[in-house]
Amino acid sequence: MATLTLQEAQEEVDRWIKTYGKRYFNELTNMAILTEEVGELARIIARTYGEQSFKESDRNHDLGDEMADVLWVLLCLANQTGVDLTSAFMQNMEKKTLRDKERHVHNTKL
Secondary structure: OOOOOHHHHHHHHHHHHHHHOOOOOOHHHHHHHHHHHHHHHHHHHHHHHOOOOOOHHHOOOOHHHHHHHHHHHHHHHHHHHOOOHHHHHHHHHHHHHHHHOOOOOOOOOO
16 A cells, blocks of 8 residues: 655645646635535435434445545645645644643543
8 A cells, every 4th residue: 555645645636736627726616615525524424423324325425535535625725825734734733732632631521
């Protein structure tokens, strides 16, 4: 199985857009598309792990493919807004660790 860094994924999406797409959709369009893709992911999760039953049209959806759709649009948004997701992710992990390193360990609800 091949590995791919976030930076490589951002570069791959950019190459694809430049090769097969005319251009990136604008940021507001991509935000709407991201919301739509998250909704599709939520529907599959609700039917797979929640209490809703599958509709016939939901039966052939692949959870991994739905997650990849979300990632694709997120990578597009990162590219077009100049966000380095690797750096942002590492900073976010550091923030979470500093803020929450003992929070969940001592949570009696878990």
